[in-house]
Amino acid sequence: MLRAKLPDVEIQYVELNAVNNVSAVTESEVSVAICIPPIAQPGIAVERIGTQPLMLAVRADSPLARMSSIPLERLSALPLIGLPLPPGGIDKSVVASMLRRHDISMPIAQRVETMVSALALVLAGKGVAILPACARIGRPPGVVFRPLRNADAKMDIAACWRSDWQSPLIEPFLACARASLRQAA
Known part of the structure; x- marks a missing residue:
């Protein structure tokens, strides 16, 4: 979709993660990034492009896969594939906050840096992952x-770029990103 809107612009897609997304934006390694959650740092412009409900990613052969929706209490004690802990070691993520609010305890089976890695570990049978609905776009078979x-929790999805970078490419990027999120919902 973006290539069709900007046929004369070279577009390269780079996978970022929770560890390197800030430096990739601040050091101009990328022009604009989709960030989940949005980056909150001086010098970075943030445009919220949507929200996504949280969903449970499970292996297709799991008993949970046969259910149309998963009661939160069914998650108790299941191994969770999670994202890295932020500096300070206290998990304040949307997922961790939701689990605390509902008094659900899930042991962390593994911490990974990307949703793609989380899905690979779910497929390998190492645990389940709680991810935004848009992660379905890249799910592997199985x-x-x-x-x-x-579950009342949603994740904000934002586009982030250096605040000192003025480009006519930002608006077309934002329009395509919003349209993609609407399709993923």
């Missing part, structure tokens, strides 16, 4: 997503 019943 992994299914199920909505979480009575």
Whole structure:
């Protein structure tokens, strides 16, 4: 979609993660990034492009995959594939906050830096992952997503770029990113 809107612009896609996304934007390694969650740092412009409900990623042969939606209490004690802990070691993520609010305890089976890595570990049978619905776009065969019943948590999705970078490419990028999120919902 973006290539069709900007046929004369060279577009390269780079996979970023929770560890390197800030430096990639601040050091101009990328012009604009989709960030989940948005980067909150001086010098970085942030445009919220949407929200996504959290969903459970499970192996297709899991008993949970046969359910149309997953009650939160069914998650208790399941091994969770999670993202890295932020500096300071306290997990304040949307997922961790939701689990605390509902008094659900899930042991961390593994921490990974990308949703792609989380999905690979789900497929390998190492645990389940709680991810935004848009992660379904890249799911491998053998992994299914199920909505979480009575879960009120959503993840903000944003586009981030250096605030001192003025470009006519930002608006077309934002339009395409918003359209992609609407399709993923």
